[in-house]
Amino acid sequence: MLLFRNVAGSDQPWPWPMRLPRHPTAFAATLVLLLAAGTVHAQTAWREGFEAAGPPTWRQAGGDAPFRVLQHQRLQQDAHSGSGCEWLRLETASGSCVYMAHDVGRPAVIDDLAVSVWVRSDHPGTQLAVRIVLPRSTDPRTGRGLTAVVFGDRYSDAGRWQQLHIEKLSRLLEREVHLLRTQFGSGVDSREACVDAVLLNVYSGQGMSNVWVDDLELTGYVNVGQSQDAASGSTGPTSNPAAWSSGGVIRLPPVGSSQSASPKHTVKLAGSVLLVDGRPMFPRIIQYRGEPLELLKRMGFNVVWLPRLADTTLLEEADRLGIWLICPPPGLEQVAGASGRATRVAPPIDLGPQYDCVLTWDLGNDLGSAELESTQQWAEQIHAADRRMNRPLVCRARTDLRAYSRAADLLLIDRRPLGTSLNLTDYAAWVRRQPLLASLGTPVWTSVQTQPNEALRQQLAMLDASVPPPLGVTPEQVRLLCYTAVAAGSRGVLFTSDSPLTATDADTRQRAMTLELLNLELDLIEPWAAAGASAAAATCTVPEVSGAVLSTDRARLLLPMWSSPGSQCVLPQSAANGLTLVVPGVPEASSAYELTPHGVEPLRHRRVAGGVSIALDEFGLATQVLLAQDPLVIAAVHHRAAQWGRRAAELQRHLAVHKLNTVEATARQLTRLAAVPQAASWVAAARKDLQLCDAQLAAGNLQSAALNAQRADRSLRLVQRAYWDASQKGLVSIVTSPPALGFDTLPSHWRLLDRLRSARLSDNAIAGGDFENVETMQRAGWQFFYQPASSVQGSVDVAPQAAHSGRFGLRLMVSSVDPKKPPAAIESPPVLFASPPVQATAGQLVCIHGWVQVPSPIMASTDGLLIVDSVSGEALADRFSDAKGWREFAMYRVATRSGPVGITFALTGIGEAWLDDVAIQVVADR
Numbered sequence: 001m002l003l004f005r006n007v008a009g010s011d012q013p014w015p016w017p018m019r020l021p022r023h024p025t026a027f028a029a030t031l032v033l034l035l036a037a038g039t040v041h042a043q044t045a046w047r048e049g050f051e052a053a054g055p056p057t058w059r060q061a062g063g064d065a066p067f068r069v070l071q072h073q074r075l076q077q078d079a080h081s082g083s084g085c086e087w088l089r090l091e092t093a094s095g096s097c098v099y100m101a102h103d104v105g106r107p108a109v110i111d112d113l114a115v116s117v118w119v120r121s122d123h124p125g126t127q128l129a130v131r132i133v134l135p136r137s138t139d140p141r142t143g144r145g146l147t148a149v150v151f152g153d154r155y156s157d158a159g160r161w162q163q164l165h166i167e168k169l170s171r172l173l174e175r176e177v178h179l180l181r182t183q184f185g186s187g188v189d190s191r192e193a194c195v196d197a198v199l200l201n202v203y204s205g206q207g208m209s210n211v212w213v214d215d216l217e218l219t220g221y222v223n224v225g226q227s228q229d230a231a232s233g234s235t236g237p238t239s240n241p242a243a244w245s246s247g248g249v250i251r252l253p254p255v256g257s258s259q260s261a262s263p264k265h266t267v268k269l270a271g272s273v274l275l276v277d278g279r280p281m282f283p284r285i286i287q288y289r290g291e292p293l294e295l296l297k298r299m300g301f302n303v304v305w306l307p308r309l310a311d312t313t314l315l316e317e318a319d320r321l322g323i324w325l326i327c328p329p330p331g332l333e334q335v336a337g338a339s340g341r342a343t344r345v346a347p348p349i350d351l352g353p354q355y356d357c358v359l360t361w362d363l364g365n366d367l368g369s370a371e372l373e374s375t376q377q378w379a380e381q382i383h384a385a386d387r388r389m390n391r392p393l394v395c396r397a398r399t400d401l402r403a404y405s406r407a408a409d410l411l412l413i414d415r416r417p418l419g420t421s422l423n424l425t426d427y428a429a430w431v432r433r434q435p436l437l438a439s440l441g442t443p444v445w446t447s448v449q450t451q452p453n454e455a456l457r458q459q460l461a462m463l464d465a466s467v468p469p470p471l472g473v474t475p476e477q478v479r480l481l482c483y484t485a486v487a488a489g490s491r492g493v494l495f496t497s498d499s500p501l502t503a504t505d506a507d508t509r510q511r512a513m514t515l516e517l518l519n520l521e522l523d524l525i526e527p528w529a530a531a532g533a534s535a536a537a538a539t540c541t542v543p544e545v546s547g548a549v550l551s552t553d554r555a556r557l558l559l560p561m562w563s564s565p566g567s568q569c570v571l572p573q574s575a576a577n578g579l580t581l582v583v584p585g586v587p588e589a590s591s592a593y594e595l596t597p598h599g600v601e602p603l604r605h606r607r608v609a610g611g612v613s614i615a616l617d618e619f620g621l622a623t624q625v626l627l628a629q630d631p632l633v634i635a636a637v638h639h640r641a642a643q644w645g646r647r648a649a650e651l652q653r654h655l656a657v658h659k660l661n662t663v664e665a666t667a668r669q670l671t672r673l674a675a676v677p678q679a680a681s682w683v684a685a686a687r688k689d690l691q692l693c694d695a696q697l698a699a700g701n702l703q704s705a706a707l708n709a710q711r712a713d714r715s716l717r718l719v720q721r722a723y724w725d726a727s728q729k730g731l732v733s734i735v736t737s738p739p740a741l742g743f744d745t746l747p748s749h750w751r752l753l754d755r756l757r758s759a760r761l762s763d764n765a766i767a768g769g770d771f772e773n774v775e776t777m778q779r780a781g782w783q784f785f786y787q788p789a790s791s792v793q794g795s796v797d798v799a800p801q802a803a804h805s806g807r808f809g810l811r812l813m814v815s816s817v818d819p820k821k822p823p824a825a826i827e828s829p830p831v832l833f834a835s836p837p838v839q840a841t842a843g844q845l846v847c848i849h850g851w852v853q854v855p856s857p858i859m860a861s862t863d864g865l866l867i868v869d870s871v872s873g874e875a876l877a878d879r880f881s882d883a884k885g886w887r888e889f890a891m892y893r894v895a896t897r898s899g900p901v902g903i904t905f906a907l908t909g910i911g912e913a914w915l916d917d918v919a920i921q922v923v924a925d926r
Contacts, residue, residue: 003833046104046218051084057102057214058086058200060634063097065203074809080118080161085327087212090202095602098203099631102216102890105223106133109193112220115166117198117633119155120212125204126155128164131196132173136189137180145552146188147196148176149630160274161214183483183554194224201791223463241332262320263389266357269409271493272443273531274392275361276324280530283359283445283492284519285326289500296325299512303359305494315354324359326394329382329479352388355612363395363408372403379407394445399828405438412494414447417481417568418473419456419741421734421879424480424563427863428546431488433825433862445492446485450478450511452742454498455875460737462843462894464748471499472507473742475514475655476571476621480561482518482895483622486529487548487559493522510658517651520644521598523733524637525624528557538583538611545573545619547581555628556590558583558614562621569734570743572726575620575714576897584611586627593634597648598703600638600863618707620714629669645702652709653693656716660686663716666744672727673750681720686712732849732888735876752892758926761847764919765838769850771798771916781836791823792816792910794831802914806852809916812865812907822910826860829906835899837870838920846871848903849890850918854911857882860911867895871901881911892923 019195048057056072072088073424079085093096107113109132134146137715148171152166155900166172173190180188192633195218202211265277270366274281285303288295293314296304306327310318310790315516318325329351350714361382378392392409417427435444452473460469478495485493501512522529529551535556538547544564550557560581562574592605592614603625615623628634667679689712696705719758720743727740727749735741737751782798794814802809815831816822840846848869858864864881868874895901907913 016260024334044221045109046223047222048102048104049082049084050086050214050216051082051924053084056086056088057252058088058102060415060635061099061101061199061632062638063095063098063198063201063203063631064593064600064634064638065098066093067091067095067098067203070208072367075212076810078120078212080120080212082214085214087210088202089208089210091208092203092206094206096203096423097201097631097633097634098391099290100200100202102198104195104198104216104218105221106194106196107220108222108224108921109169109190109195109219109220110320111168111170113169113195113222114219115152115169115195115198115217116163116219117216118160118161118163118214119200120159121155121202121204121209123209124154124156124158125201126211127201128152128154129199129201130168130169131199131630131767132168132169132176132193133196134177134180134190134193136191137184137187139328145182146184147630148173148180149199150176152621161212163215167444167570180553184750192224199473201631222673224384239337245845255276263353265389266584267359267389267391269392269443272441272489274410274443274491280527282522282526282530283324283494284522285445285494285498286501286515287491287494287496291500291502293309293321293323295502297321300523301515303492303494305362310358312354318357320722323357325357325492326360326362327358328364329361330355341347351382351388352829356389358391360392360394362412363393365396367397367404368399369393371570372400372407375404376407377422380580392412400441401434401437402828405442410443410445410491411435411438412445412447413490414452414494414496416447416449416875418449418477418494419874420568420711421454421877422568422862423565424484424567425565426881427481427568428484428488428878430862431485431490435489436825437827442490443491445494446488446490447496448478448481448485449473450495450515451498453875455739455872456738458749458896459876459894462743462896463739463752463845464745467748468744469502470507470744471505472511472514474659475517476574476717477520477567478514479521479622480563480567480571483559484520484560486522486525486545487561489550490532494637506658506662510655513651513654513658517597517648517655520648520651521624524595524597524640525557528555532557536584538581538614541580542576544578545579545581548581548582549585551585555626555633556583556586558625558627560616560619560623560625562619566721566724566728566734569741571621571717572721573620573717575618577618579614579616579619581614581625582611583614583627584606586612587629589629590627591629591634593626593628593637595626595637595641596703597641598645598704598706599641600626600634601703620710649702649706649709651696652706653690653697654714656690656693656709657684659713659716660690662744663780667719668747669747670723670750673747674723676722676726679719679722682715686715689715701888732890733878734891737892738872741876755925756892759845759923760923762922763774764921766835766918766920769835769918770806771802771918772806772808774798783834785832785834787830787832789828789830790817792826792830794907796831797832802853802916804853804914806914806916809914810905811914812905814910815913816908816910828910828911829863830868831907832870832904833915834904835918836903837902839899840895840901840922841898842895844895845892845923845925846895846901847890847892847921849863849888851879851886851888851916853886853914854880854883855914858907858909858911858913863906863908864911865913866904866906866908868892868904868906870900870904871895884900885914 032034055914056074064551068091074700075085075087076083081771098591115130129149132148137146153164164671177190178190179919268275283299283303285305286301288304288306309330310325310327394410395408396412397404457469482493532550533550535551538558545560545562547558547560564572592603593604594601606613689708693705693708705718723902724743727746735751737749762895786794792814797811798808802811812831858881864879867878869891
């Protein structure tokens with residue numbers, strides 16, 4: 001029987017080489033400078049004999065081996081020729097490279113160019129190399145030149161002077177270019193390549209070594225420009241490896257501009273990459289709740305999102321601190337549109353220098369079809385008023401993502417999965433699918449939930465008034481959401497915040513420390529998060545671990561993450577020893593390093609069939625693995641990590657102590673309610689690990705301190721998950737009991753169960769829930785809603801195969817208009833079926849239950865069949881997306897206000913779902 005049917009046809013520069021001028025005028029001006037210098041055609045020899053007294057000119061450029069330079073100076077003895085040479089004594093630990101760098105100008109890589117240097121050491125192993133910039137080959141995501149490192153002779157005659165060479169540089173470079181072309185395509189161009197610096201890998205094994213260097217010479221030298229250091233008057237590379245490796249050419253001001261009229265910064269999009277002052281930026285954004293900007297800056301945020309236009313004081317403070325703002329533009333006037341929502345009608349005022357600290361303009365939040373036309377007009381007006389900086393526009397659209405991506409330059413996608421029925425694996429799929437609904441190439445920012453959903457907090461407060469609902473979620477859950485966004489290719493993250501981070505309660509203090517630690521981790525991987533391209537994913541020996549790979553022209557970043565069912569509520573231990581990942585497509589010379597805010601640790605790796613196998617001896621939840629061969633990248637990451645090691649270890653220790661206190665307090669209440677015999681031993685293990693953490697912190701061993709704090713966390717997660725698993729026994733659905741959606745609220749869950757044991761249920765308050773009679777359903781007020789979409793068609797009917805009991809059940813169906821070309825993602829649920837409303841009074845507990853079957857997996861959506869109650873909405877909705885026979889659903893909800901209570905069934909993707917025996921009953925105490 002057919003019921004209904006509708007058919008619708010940083011402060012520190014990061015090691016990226018600077019971009020050569022592409023504008024014809026700028027290029028011509030640069031060429032004039034080069035011709036005037038007389039260096040374009042004249043080949044000469046460049047030589048440094050180290051004869052002059054003064055400071056040494058070889059500079060530290062990092063490496064993968066921990067090292068200390070004990071002495072480094074110019075000597076007037078022991079030279080290879082003349083009277084002077086340069087000498088260093090260093091102590092090294094386990095690794096493979098320690099690099100020293102020497103500035104040599106910017107000689108062109110031509111057939112005649114050759115490099116040589118004389119070296120003496122008490123150990124063999126020192127190797128000569130050069131770093132080469134390819135100015136005609138730009139990364140389409142960053143707009144910056146590619147680089148290559150070419151290696152030469154290795155020192156072997158210990159105790160004697162030996163000359164190391166690199167000859168036929170152009171031929172060696174072509175081999176490297178071939179490797180780059182396998183990654184970036186045939187457009188990689190070696191023309192106009194130039195040497196950026198000469199390198200020496202002085203690593204010769206663990207222990208102490210001495211190295212003497214003399215007579216560095218380049219023949220066939222054609223200088224094509226100066227580095228920024230040379231242009232600014234410096235006689236050599238900077239001592240900061242990250243800054244030294246940035247390279248560059250002379251910057252020319254834009255034609256027709258004056259310094260006074262120029263903005264302080266440039267902000268633009270190059271493809272999907274946000275460039276700020278020419279460098280890729282990964283926005284770490286916090287919602288503003290009145291905190292001092294200085295505090296937010298100290299916590300590591302580089303952007304603050306304001307709900308309204310910033311006043312003069314806030315603008316001046318942001319400019320002084322160097323922190324970016326996002327806000328609506330000035331001059332906004334609003335009137336009520338036909339939808340009852342605000343419609344923008346007035347153009348903004350001139351956006352002058354006072355707004356130079358604004359990163360992007362906010363077009364609006366929760367936008368739908370009714371606001372589309374006015375938003376498009378508003379975007380045009382903002383662009384016209386912002387000709388001076390022409391900043392990108394950002395918005396969060398609820399629907400019509402493709403249309404909104406034409407009006408805005410950036411889209412914010414927002415979903416809050418913690419404490420819901422949405423598994424984190426499905427959440428990750430949702431984050432990856434959302435860009436498919438926008439215009440091709442539109443950059444996406446993703447919100448990261450840091451607090452429970454307000455609907456859940458309301459239910460917790462109404463169910464158990466004796467306990468205040470929590471203000472935070474666990475640090476590990478926030479970390480997983482953040483890493484999920486980065487791994488999916490999001491170009492920025494917005495940490496959602498409903499209350500100020502300055503509050504003094506324990507939950508807020510934990511939230512603040514969590515975000516500060518996460519910002520340290522994100523800053524470490526900014527080059528890959530801001531501009532990396534998704535590469536082939538890694539495979540793992542543990543099925544629950546996924547390994548996303550982000551690739552740049554100089555390195556790859558692997559992000560292994562552990563995701564288990566139920567992690568959106570309470571995480572399991574999520575840890576393993578001896579975990580192995582295989583990463584495809586890694587260049588043969590790459591090494592592997594684990595990155596933490598405390599340091600850079602070499603990892604065991606080997607080439608196997610299918611890629612490079614990487615061993616993680618101790619893995620917990622998520623980590624960062626760098627795959628690189630460029631010593632400058634490794635050095636820059638190591639330099640950053642060294643800056644934050646103590647603070648990161650202290651934060652991890654504080655978070656572990658907070659968790660220990662919380663777990664002990666909650667477990668004391670749960671001991672008499674649920675049996676977890678191992679809980680006491682797990683808590684004791686956590687205490688022991690924290691004692692070790694404190695001892696290591698006092699001794700200055702930061703990595704060991706952090707590792708022990710992480711081990712304490714893992715033991716405590718075992719306690720939390722064991723009690724949570726015990727609470728799920730007997731529940732028909734993960735969202736049946738709101739207090740069972742987290743660990744801290746489990747005592748309230750057991751009190752709810754005690755109440756239900758002595759309560760009675762009323763008769764079914766809705767007629768027609770057995771779906772046996774269409775006329776009864778129509779009289780009762782069941783409603784069908786169809787949201788038209790060009791690619792799908794939907795229907796609702798009662799059918800015998802959909803019956804759980806009786807003769808008939810309800811069948812919801814969505815199919816593709818063209819079965820050969822089904823959509824990859826569906827934006828809004830095509831089919832919704834709603835129950836008649838039931839009147840309830842505030843504080844009344846109701847039970848919503850029924851039976852559902854999904855005969856085959858629902859495609860093009862991660863939500864499957866959504867069962868949504870009108871009290872809590874989607875935040876506490878139940879989800880069914882796979883075929884597992886008939887399954888019961890049950891949801892206990894407290895009416896937060898007097899009024900109607902109903903239930904809606906939304907089929908969100910392609911497939912069908914069957915429903916039967918649906919009821920809403922009032923829970924009455926006996």
